[in-house]
Amino acid sequence: MKKFLNEFKEFAMKGNMIDMSIGVVIGAAFGKIVTGLTDCIITPLIALIIHALFHADNTDQLFSSIVVGPFPIGQLISTIIDFLITAIVLFIIVKAINQLQTMGHKDTEEAAPTVKVCPYCKSEIAIDAVKCPHCTSDVE
Numbered sequence: 001m002k003k004f005l006n007e008f009k010e011f012a013m014k015g016n017m018i019d020m021s022i023g024v025v026i027g028a029a030f031g032k033i034v035t036g037l038t039d040c041i042i043t044p045l046i047a048l049i050i051h052a053l054f055h056a057d058n059t060d061q062l063f064s065s066i067v068v069g070p071f072p073i074g075q076l077i078s079t080i081i082d083f084l085i086t087a088i089v090l091f092i093i094v095k096a097i098n099q100l101q102t103m104g105h106k107d108t109e110e111a112a113p114t115v116k117v118c119p120y121c122k123s124e125i126a127i128d129a130v131k132c133p134h135c136t137s138d139v140e
C-alpha cells in the first residue's frame with residue numbers, strides 16, 4: 001500500500017496528472033462561458049428576432065425590446081468571474097506545486113555526496129579526487 005502511494009505521488013508530482021486535471025477544470029470552466037454566452041446572448045437574440053418577425057406590431061416596440069433587452073448580462077458576467085476565479089485558484093495551486101517540486105529537486109541535489117573521506121588520513125576530499133591533497137596518497 002505504501003509503495004502504491006509512493007508511485008501515485010511520483011506520478012502526481014511529475015506534472016502529467018496536474019496538467020491533465022488543469023486541462024479538465026479549465027475546459028469545464030470555459031465550457032461554462034460558452035454555455036453562458038449562448039444562454040445570455042444567442043438564445044435571447046434568436047428569441048428576439050423571432051419575436052420581432054412574428055409579434056412586433058411596429059418598429060418602436062421592437063427597439064424598446066432591444067434596448068431593455070432579454071439579455072441576462074449579469075449571469076454572463078458572473079460566469080466570467082467564476083472562470084477567472086477558477087483560473088486564479090489553479091494558478092496559485094500550480095505555483096505552489098512547482099515550488100514544492102523545485103524544493104524537492106534541491107533536496108536531492110544536496111543529498112548527493114560531493115565529498116569522500118580519504119582512507120589514509122581520514123580528511124574530507126573531493127568525490128572525484130584520485131590523489132589526496134592532505135597526505136598525497138593515491139585514492140581510487
Ligand SMILES: [Zn+2]
Binds near residue numbers: 119120123134137
Ligand atoms: Zn589523505
